[in-house]
Structures are given as structure tokens and as C-alpha cells.
Amino acid sequence: MIQATRARQLSPIAHLGDATMRLLGDTGAMFLFLLEAFGRIFRSWGQFSKTVRQVYFVGVKSVSIITLISLFTGMVIGLQMYYALAKFGADGFLGAAVSLSLVRELGPVLTAIMITGRAGSSMTAEIGVMRISEQIDALRVMDINPISYLVSPKLAASIICFPILTAFFDLMGILGGYLTGVLLLGGNSGVYWYRVGAYLKLNDISGGFIKSLVFGVVVCTVCCFMGYYTHTRRDAVGPEGVSQATTAGVVVSCVLILLTDYILTSLLF
Amino acid sequence: MTQQIIPATPDIRLEGLSIGYGGVPVVSGIDAVLPGGKITVILGGSGSGKSTLLKHILKLQPVIAGRVVIDGHDVNSLDRRGLHCLRQRMGVLFQDGALLGSLTLGDNVSLPLREHTRLKEREIRERMMATLALVGLEEFHDYFPNELSGGMRKRAGLARAMVMEPALLFCDEPTSGLDPVTAAELDQLLLELKRRWDMTLVVVSHDLDSMRTIADHVIVLGDGWMLFQGGRVELEATQDEYLRRFLDRKAADRDTPLLTLPPLDMRVMKRDCSEYLEEK
Numbered sequence: 001m002i003q004a005t006r007a008r009q010l011s012p013i014a015h016l017g018d019a020t021m022r023l024l025g026d027t028g029a030m031f032l033f034l035l036e037a038f039g040r041i042f043r044s045w046g047q048f049s050k051t052v053r054q055v056y057f058v059g060v061k062s063v064s065i066i067t068l069i070s071l072f073t074g075m076v077i078g079l080q081m082y083y084a085l086a087k088f089g090a091d092g093f094l095g096a097a098v099s100l101s102l103v104r105e106l107g108p109v110l111t112a113i114m115i116t117g118r119a120g121s122s123m124t125a126e127i128g129v130m131r132i133s134e135q136i137d138a139l140r141v142m143d144i145n146p147i148s149y150l151v152s153p154k155l156a157a158s159i160i161c162f163p164i165l166t167a168f169f170d171l172m173g174i175l176g177g178y179l180t181g182v183l184l185l186g187g188n189s190g191v192y193w194y195r196v197g198a199y200l201k202l203n204d205i206s207g208g209f210i211k212s213l214v215f216g217v218v219v220c221t222v223c224c225f226m227g228y229y230t231h232t233r234r235d236a237v238g239p240e241g242v243s244q245a246t247t248a249g250v251v252v253s254c255v256l257i258l259l260t261d262y263i264l265t266s267l268l269f
Numbered sequence: 270m271t272q273q274i275i276p277a278t279p280d281i282r283l284e285g286l287s288i289g290y291g292g293v294p295v296v297s298g299i300d301a302v303l304p305g306g307k308i309t310v311i312l313g314g315s316g317s318g319k320s321t322l323l324k325h326i327l328k329l330q331p332v333i334a335g336r337v338v339i340d341g342h343d344v345n346s347l348d349r350r351g352l353h354c355l356r357q358r359m360g361v362l363f364q365d366g367a368l369l370g371s372l373t374l375g376d377n378v379s380l381p382l383r384e385h386t387r388l389k390e391r392e393i394r395e396r397m398m399a400t401l402a403l404v405g406l407e408e409f410h411d412y413f414p415n416e417l418s419g420g421m422r423k424r425a426g427l428a429r430a431m432v433m434e435p436a437l438l439f440c441d442e443p444t445s446g447l448d449p450v451t452a453a454e455l456d457q458l459l460l461e462l463k464r465r466w467d468m469t470l471v472v473v474s475h476d477l478d479s480m481r482t483i484a485d486h487v488i489v490l491g492d493g494w495m496l497f498q499g500g501r502v503e504l505e506a507t508q509d510e511y512l513r514r515f516l517d518r519k520a521a522d523r524d525t526p527l528l529t530l531p532p533l534d535m536r537v538m539k540r541d542c543s544e545y546l547e548e549k
Contacts, residue, residue: 046383135370
């Protein structure tokens with residue numbers, strides 16, 4: 001009886017311990033998953049064509065949504081910054097404010113979050129459906145490594161596409177700031193572009209690219225991992241398991257994007 | 270480890286095998302020989318562990334205890350190269366075909382050739398078309414799996430399993446969900462494949478007609494144990510109560526009255542259809 005009571009008293013601690021152990025186990029498994037996927041990118045020439053297809057899916061098909069989001073983000077920043085800077089008579093620094101905030105922070109972060117929603121979720125769903133419909137088992141019995149076949153090309157494509165899409169986001173965002181700050185509100189065009197060039201340093205641009213590279217690796221690893229291990233989920237099985245895995249993939253990716261953004265910002269700038 | 274890891278018609282021996290998931294056994298104490306060059310049917314009711322046993326033989330799941338020995342090689346102690354050689358000589362037809370949904374039928378069948386051979390693209394295509402012709406699907410090579418019927422998907426899965434000329438062919442419920450004619454055609458196809466290629470076939474099924482058509486050797490699973498292994502004639506002559514019930518398709522004697530549900534009053538229905546029903 002005493003033991004039962006003690007067990008009940010300890011159960012929240014036991015639950016915490018269980019959750020911690022699972023978190024540590026998943027983190028370790030995810031890291032090993034990443035290492036294996038990365039190592040298999042360069043295994044054979046066959047990976048090249050698969051990677052090209054994934055670049056089309058992750059990169060090319062994301063261009064329209066990135067254009068839309070970046071343009072509006074830049075326009076909003078231009079609008080808000082113009083009024084704020086104008087109060088101090090510093091509206092001439094609009095170009096610097098827009099470009100720095102986009103290139104250092106908003107470009108990499110928003111691009112990563114948008115690609116997570118568009119491509120990351122479908123990576124999880126695709127691999128998850130393949131898992132529950134025995135397609136991954138079929139690959140294994142054909143002696144085709146599923147991580148090599150499914151994950152490595154996606155990882156390579158993410159490493160290629162995230163920085164390129166981030167650069168595109170930055171450019172379109174700066175253009176958006178120009179549209180509102182200069183064309184709509186009457187700021188000086190020459191001053192805007194001069195400040196963009198004068199204040200944006202190579203360090204800012206390379207920092208943004210490093211962030212986007214890390215985000216690409218994080219998003220692809222998390223989303224593919226969630227899909228690959230759909231069948232081990234405790235909360236749901238079958239199609240519901242795939243949907244839960246997709247949600248978890250997007251949520252965990254977004255949280256990790258913001259977490260790593262903070263860490264990288266502290267280290268890089 | 271060499272390419273000759275599997276001879277043309279390898280035996281499969283299951284020695285003291287316990288299988289299950291997460292350390293919890295589903296079937297224990299399996300000691301059986303699946304003879305080379307014959308068709309072994311693994312029979313049993315739903316949930317008896319037939320597909321689980323197949324997954325353990327294929328090393329898709331780790332065994333709890335015991336060994337799976339294919340022509341003298343313990344599958345669980347094979348190194349990566351050995352497993353590679355073994356799997357290259359295996360073909361597997363999964364329950365629903367397990368074709369990759371993003372690839373056409375032709376690409377699905379070509380996949381093992383592209384991954385494991387140095388054949389040129391023209392040769393791969395020729396071989397793919399020949400294998401699809403074997404199962405009568407050559408006209409559908411550019412169709413995607415979701416554009417095909419269940420029977421066609423199974424035949425396509427069989428074509429993919431056959432494309433590397435396996436010495437061992439495993440089929441998980443090949444006739445389930447098929448109409449009797451298509452199921453009989455698939456049985457004939459398996460017999461023809463075995464006759465032409467002299468391979469070892471392992472078929473998981475609960476279809477008695479299919480078992481009676483194709484089986485040389487039968488293993489029956491039930492109640493967490495292996496209940497029978499032997500020839501088809503021996504099985505048909507058995508006097509074991511469970512096996513007889515299974516073979517004669519007799520329902521289990523149950524005390525529970527199945528047809529004594531309390532009547533469902535139509536007034537509890539959310540939408541009232543009584544008027545419509547009366548008119549009818």
C-alpha cells in the first residue's frame with residue numbers, strides 16, 4: 001500500500017523522466033538520421049537526378065509563394081519604418097533599415113517558415129504515407145536504402161534551395177520596401193538604394209546565408225524524420241498518424257528555426 | 270561473401286523462432302523447414318501472425334528468439350554485404366503491391382534494375398516490358414499505381430518482385446480482396462512462375478481455395494503457436510479440431526447469442542426517414 005502510494009506520488013516525476021528520456025532518444029536518433037542522410041548524398045551518380053527533381057519541388061515550386069510573401073513583407077516594413085524614421089527626420093535611412101532587417105533576420109527566418117509549410121509538410125506526408133503503405137518495406141527488401149532513396153536527395157535540395165530562396169526573398173523584400181517607402185510615400189529613390197549599398201556588409205549577407213543553410217538542414221531533417229518514423233508514434237496510427245506526424249514536423253521545425261535563429265544571431269553578429 | 274550465397278532453390282529453416290513486436294511475442298516456438306523449390310503456404314486466421322512471420326523472415330523486424338536460416342546462412346547474423354546479396358535474390362509481393370505511388374508502373378518495375386545493375390537504359394526498358402508482359406500489364410507501363418485496380422496492382426507488384434529473377438519469392442496475401450476469377454488467375458501465374466524458374470515460393474494466405482491449388486507444403490499458425498507443418502494431403506486428413514474447423518470453414522461454437530441486440534427505435538434517429546420509408 002505504502003509502495004503504491006509512493007509510486008503514485010512519484011508518477012509525475014517518472015512521467016517527466018520518461019518524457020526527458022524520449023526527447024533525448026529522439027534528438028540522438030534525429031542526429032544519426034541526419035548523418036546517414038548527409039553521408040548518402042554523394043553515394044552515387046543516381047542521386048543527382050533525384051536531387052534535381054527535389055530542387056524543382058522544394059525550390060522552383062516555392063518561388064511564387066516566396067515572391068508574394070517577400071514583397072508584402074518588404075512593403076509592410078517600408079511602410080512602418082518610414083513613419084517611425086520620419087518622426088526623427090531619419091527617413092533617408094529607410095533603405096538601410098529595410099535591407100538590414102531583411103537580410104539578417106526576416107529573410108532567412110520567413111523563407112524557412114514558408115518552405116516548411118509548403119515543402120516540409122509534404123516531405124513528412126509523402127514519407128509517412130510510404131511508411132504506412134509498406135512502400136518503405138518494399139524498398140528495404142529490394143535492398144534500396146530508404147534514407148538514401150528518399151531523404152538524401154531532399155536534404156541536398158534543401159541545402160541548395162534554402163540560400164537561393166532566401167536571397168530571392170531579400171531582393172524582393174528590399175524592392176517591396178522601395179515600392180512603399182519611395183514610390184508610395186515619396187522617399188528619395190537615390191538615397192534609398194545608396195543606403196542599401198552603404199550599410200549592407202558582406203558579413204550581413206554571409207550571416208543570412210549561413211542561417212538559411214542551417215534552417216534548410218533542420219527543416220528537412222525534422223520533417224523527413226517525422227515521416228520516416230510515423231509508425232512508431234504513440235498518439236495515433238495509420239492515416240491519423242501521418243497527419244499527426246505532419247503537424248509535428250511543421251511545429252517542431254518552426255520552433256527549431258526560431259531557436260537556432262537566436263543562437264546563430266548571438267554567434268554571427 | 271559471394272554472389273552464390275543462395276542456390277537456385279534454397280531451403281528456409283526456422284529454428285526455435287519467436288516473433289512479435291517490441292519484445293512481445295505474437296507466435297512462439299516455430300520450428301519448421303520451408304523446402305526449396307516448392308510452394309509453402311503459411312496459413313492461419315486473421316491476426317494469427319502470418320504476415321508478422323513473413324516480415325521476420327525478410328528481416329524487416331528483429332526476431333525475439335531463434336534463427337531464420339536460408340540455405341545455411343543465419344539471416345540475423347549476416348553482415349551488410351551478405352544481406353545485400355540475399356536481398357538481391359529475393360522478390361517480395363506485398364499485400365497491396367506496395368508500388369511507389371510517385372513512379373509509373375514501368376519505373377516501379379525498372380527500379381531494382383536501375384539501382385542494382387549496370388544495364389543500359391534500352392536494356393532496362395526491354396526487360397521491364399518483358400516482365401510486365403509476363404503478368405499481362407505491358408500496355409499499362411506508363412500508368413501510375415493509383416490508376417489501376419487492386420488485382421492489377423498485385424500483378425504489377427509481382428512483376429517488380431520477379432524482375433531480378435529471384436531464387437526466393439515471397440507473397441503476402443496475393444489473392445486477398447480479389448474476385449474468384451482474378452484470384453485463380455494469380456494462383457495459376459504463381460504456379461507457372463515456379464514451373465518456369467524453379468524457385469522457392471512462400472505464400473502467406475488465409476484463402477483455402479488458393480492453398481488447395483498451389484501448396485506443396487503448408488504451415489498453419491494459430492493461438493500464438495505453429496499448429497501444423499507438412500504436406501497438403503496430410504493437412505486435409507488431419508483430425509485436429511481447430512484445423513478441421515478452419516479447413517471446413519466452420520464457425521466457432523460460441524455461447525454469446527449474436528442476434529439478440531435490443532431493437533433500435535427509429536425515433537432516436539437524428540433525421541426522420543419514417544415518412545419516406547412508409548411511402549416506399
